[in-house]
Amino acid sequence: MAAIFAEVALRAAKEHLTHEAYLWELATHERDLRIQRRTTRLLRASGLPAEKTFRTLDLGKLPSAIQVQMARLKSGTFLEIATNVVAIGKPGVGKSHALAAVGHELVTQGHPVLWLPTSTLVQRLLAAKRDLRLPQELAKLDKFACVILDDLGYIQQDRDEMEVLFTFFSERYERKSIMLSTNLVFSEWERIFKHPMTALAAIDRIVHHSVILDMMEVESYRATEATIFQQAQETNAETASLK
Incomplete structure (x- = not known):
């Protein structure tokens, strides 16, 4: 206010604004x-990938049911009842991008969010335990309304982890x-937690x-891009041979 009160006062006088206005x-x-x-x-503290937002997410490639779910998640109301979000799918289908996009929306709404690869979180907690x-480390994490764990399926843990x-x-x-992405369906989580009862x-x-x-049936955009690139190369090669 101190920086602009004089400027606003001049404009208010010219526009005949009331004191209240x-x-x-x-x-x-x-x-x-x-x-x-x-x-x-909040964005600086979140660690969210800057480029993975709703603006860059191609929702049209996702099933309509997931599009509806994403629209609801975008509102942030799921935080009020501590609802978790799990994105399950094969590599390259946009799981991480979808969760990061929701994370960016939460930040703009004023919610503290933390984005971490699951392996990084595990090592962080393991070091704290040692x-x-x-x-104290869990208390720090508790300050975040939502923790987003990326790539749960890529960690192979020992008992301590x-x-x-x-x-x-x-x-x-x-x-x-908690929001997390994984390439493992729930029946395969025993590979992470090693023991059936612990996994359950x-x-x-x-x-x-x-x-x-559930993105298991979504086609990998990376695979699609690779196919398109390969087809383009083959077309160029054929064109060059004709010349």
Whole structure:
């Protein structure tokens, strides 16, 4: 307000604004600037990939049911009841992009979000456990309304690593939201947690209140792009041979 009060006062005088309208202009500027600074701060702390937003996400390539789910997730209301989101699909179908896009929307709404590869989170928790500060590390993570874990299926854990990840799931259960992407259907989660009962307990905590984005039947955009590129090369080669 201090930076613009004089400028706004001159404009208010020219436009014959009331004192109340003048104060409204100042307050509105202050509010907008605070929101802008908060969004910048939250985005910097989130670790979200900058390019993976709704603007760059081709929703048309996703099934209509998932498009409806994404529209609902975009509102951020799922955070109110600590709902989890699981994107399941083969590599290259846009799981990470979909979750990151939702993450960006949450940040603009003022929600603290953290994006991490699952392997990075596991190592972070494991280091905290070794240093006898696991509760403090979990408390730091608890400050985020939503933690987005990318690529759950690409980690092969030993017992200690499995235990800290399970602890993280348990700590947030019915309190704070988790969003995760994985190339493993739930029946294959035993490969991560090593023990059937532990895998079942982990699935229960994630799925109990959840939205499942089933992308198993979605075609890989990377594979599609590779096919198009190969066809273009073959066409160019044929054209060159004719010349």
